[in-house]
Amino acid sequence: MANPILDKVAIVGYEMTDFGDLYEMGIADMSNMAINGALRKAGVDSNEVDALYVGNAGSGQFLGQEHLGCLIASESGIYTNATSIEASGASGTAAMRIVTHGILSGYMERVVVVGVEKMTSLNKSADTQEALATSLDTIWESSMGATLPGNFALMAKAHMREYGTTREQMAQVAVKNHDHARLNPRAQFSNKLRIESVLNSKVLADPINIFEGCAASDGAAAIVMMAPDVAESYDSEPVFLRQSHQTHDYLSLQQRPNLHELRSVRKGAEMGYKKLNITAKDISFAEVHDVYTIAEILAIEALGLVAPGEGGKATEEGKTSLNGEIPVNTSGGLKARGYPIGASGVAQVIEIMDQFKGNAGERQLKDIEWGLAQSLGGAGGTSVVSFFSR
Amino acid sequence: MIIMTRKLVAENWRLEKARYALVGNFCKKCLGYHFPKKQLCLRCKTSEHLEEYKFKHEGKLLEWTKIYDPAKGFDFAGPYYYCIVELEEGIKITTQLKYVTDEGRLKYGMKVKLVFRRLFSHGNEGLNTYGFKAVPVY
Numbered sequence: 335m336a337n338p339i340l341d342k343v344a345i346v347g348y349e350m351t352d353f354g355d356l357y358e359m360g361i362a363d364m365s366n367m368a369i370n371g372a373l374r375k376a377g378v379d380s381n382e383v384d385a386l387y388v389g390n391a392g393s394g395q396f397l398g399q400e401h402l403g404c405l406i407a408s409e410s411g412i413y414t415n416a417t418s419i420e421a422s423g424a425s426g427t428a429a430m431r432i433v434t435h436g437i438l439s440g441y442m443e444r445v446v447v448v449g450v451e452k453m454t455s456l457n458k459s460a461d462t463q464e465a466l467a468t469s470l471d472t473i474w475e476s477s478m479g480a481t482l483p484g485n486f487a488l489m490a491k492a493h494m495r496e497y498g499t500t501r502e503q504m505a506q507v508a509v510k511n512h513d514h515a516r517l518n519p520r521a522q523f524s525n526k527l528r529i530e531s532v533l534n535s536k537v538l539a540d541p542i543n544i545f546e547g548c549a550a551s552d553g554a555a556a557i558v559m560m561a562p563d564v565a566e567s568y569d570s571e572p573v574f575l576r577q578s579h580q581t582h583d584y585l586s587l588q589q590r591p592n593l594h595e596l597r598s599v600r601k602g603a604e605m606g607y608k609k610l611n612i613t614a615k616d617i618s619f620a621e622v623h624d625v626y627t628i629a630e631i632l633a634i635e636a637l638g639l640v641a642p643g644e645g646g647k648a649t650e651e652g653k654t655s656l657n658g659e660i661p662v663n664t665s666g667g668l669k670a671r672g673y674p675i676g677a678s679g680v681a682q683v684i685e686i687m688d689q690f691k692g693n694a695g696e697r698q699l700k701d702i703e704w705g706l707a708q709s710l711g712g713a714g715g716t717s718v719v720s721f722f723s724r
Numbered sequence: 725m726i727i728m729t730r731k732l733v734a735e736n737w738r739l740e741k742a743r744y745a746l747v748g749n750f751c752k753k754c755l756g757y758h759f760p761k762k763q764l765c766l767r768c769k770t771s772e773h774l775e776e777y778k779f780k781h782e783g784k785l786l787e788w789t790k791i792y793d794p795a796k797g798f799d800f801a802g803p804y805y806y807c808i809v810e811l812e813e814g815i816k817i818t819t820q821l822k823y824v825t826d827e828g829r830l831k832y833g834m835k836v837k838l839v840f841r842r843l844f845s846h847g848n849e850g851l852n853t854y855g856f857k858a859v860p861v862y
C-alpha cells in the first residue's frame with residue numbers, strides 16, 4: 335500500500351474550454367487548448383510531461399474516432415505515452431484516479447489528465463440518445479427499449495415510491511443549478527430556469543422531462559497532477575487529491591437489489607471517509623453528477639450529505655444552494671455548466687480548484703476545508719468519488 | 725452509423741433461445757438461477773452443475789415508466805411502457821409492458837405474464853427481432 339504520508343497527489347495547473355456547441359473546434363483542437371492552457375498555468379514545459387491520460391466516453395460513437403490517446407498527444411505537441419480511459423460518464427475522474435497510481439508508485443512525476451467529448455456533430459437527438467444508451471447493457475436493456483432517461487425514470491419512480499419525493503423537488507435541482515451557472519462565465523447555460531418551465535417541458539420518460547437532463551455539449555478540461563514534493567517548486571499552496579475511490583454496482587438495473595439508492599456511490603464515499611478519518615459533515619462543498627435531476631438527489635443521499643430520502647426536501651429548502659449548509663454544484667453542474675461526457679469529471683475538479691484557489695468569482699465560497707467530486711458511469715454502474723483539500 | 729449489438733444479425737441469432745423461450749440456467753449445487761444463461765455459475769465458478777432452465781412466463785411488475793422519447797428503432801408504436809419484472813423464480817428482467825389500457829390500475833407488485841412480440845426491426849427491409857414483453861394481469 336502507498337505510504338500514508340505521501341498518499342496524496344497535487345493538482346497544479348488547470349484549464350478548460352467553454353462548454354457548449356463548439357462548432358469551430360474538433361476533439362483534438364479542444365484538447366490542445368485545455369492541455370496547453372493547464373501546462374502554461376502550471377509552468378510545466380510539455381517535454382517534462384511523463385504521461386498524458388485522456389478521459390473520453392464515446393468518440394467512437396460520436397465521431398467514429400478511436401485511438402484517442404495518440405491523436406490528442408499528436409495534436410497537442412505532447413511526445414510521451416498517451417492512453418485513453420473509458421468509463422462512460424466517469425471517464426474523466428477514472429483517468430485522474432489511474433494517474434494517482436503512477437504518481438504514488440514513484441513511476442511518474444508530472445502527468446496531464448484531459449477529459450474531452452465532442453457530441454454536437456451528430457445532428458439528430460435520436461442518434462445522441464442511441465450513443466448514450468451504449469453505456470447501458472445493450473442486449474438486455476437497450477435492445478428491450480431502454481434509454482438513459484428511461485433508466486433514471488425507473489430510479490426516480492422508486493425514490494418517489496420509497497420516500498415520497500415530488501416532481502417539484504426534482505425540478506428544483508435544475509432551477510438551482512441554473513442559478514449557479516449564471517455566476518459561472520464558462521457555463522453552457524446562463525438563463526434563469528423557472529420551475530414551471532421544467533415541469534411543463536417535454537416528457538422524455540415519465541417522470542423525467544427534457545429540462546431535467548443535459549443537452550449535447552462539446553468541451554475539454556485538463557489538470558496537471560504532480561507528486562507532492564515535485565509540486566512544491568511550482569505552487570507554494572497546492573491543492574491535493576487526498577482520496578479517490580472507484581466502485582461499481584451491476585451494470586443493468588434489473589440486477590440491483592433496489593433502485594432508490596446509488597449503492598456504488600455510497601460504497602465509495604464510505605471508503606473515503608474512513609480512510610481520511612472524516613465524516614460527511616466535514617465536507618464543505620460538492621460537485622455531483624446531476625445527469626438528470628434525480629441523480630443529484632440520489633448522489634447527495636449516497637454521499638451522506640443528507641439523510642436517505644431527504645435529498646428532495648433538502649434541495650427544496652435551499653440546503654444545497656450556494657448559500658446553503660452544503661453547496662452542491664456551484665459550477666452549475668452537468669445540467670447547466672454542461673455535460674460533454676468525458677470532460678465533465680475533470681470539469682468538476684476544476685470547479686473545486688477554482689473554489690480552493692479563490693478564483694470562483696461571484697460564486698466563491700468562504701472557509702472551505704474539504705471539497706468532494708462524484709461522477710457516475712451510465713445509470714450508476716460505475717462511480718468515482720474523490721476528496722480534495724489544501 | 726452507430727454500431728449497437730442489437731443491429732448485428734449474428735448477435736440476435738445467438739440470443740434467440742433466451743428471447744424466444746426465456747432459456748437461462750439453473751445451478752444444482754448452489755440452487756441459483758441465471759438469466760441470461762451463463763457459461764459458468766457466477767457463484768460456483770464452474771459449468772459442472774449447470775443445466776438449462778426455461779423460466780415460467782409469469783412474474784410481478786416492479787418499477788415502470790412510460791417512454792415518450794423512444795430509443796431509435798423503437799418508435800414504430802408511439803410511446804411505450806418500459807419496466808422491470810421479477811419472475812416467479814426471483815430473477816429480474818427488463819422489458820416492455822404492453823396492453824396497458826388504464827395506467828391508474830398499474831401497481832407495484834401486481835401480476836404480469838410474458839408474451840411473445842416483435843422487439844424491433846433492422847431498418848425498413850431488414851429482419852424483425854422477436855422476444856418477450858409483459859402484459860398486466862388485472
Ligand SMILES: [Zn+2]
Nearest residue numbers: 751754765768
Ligand atoms: Zn452455482
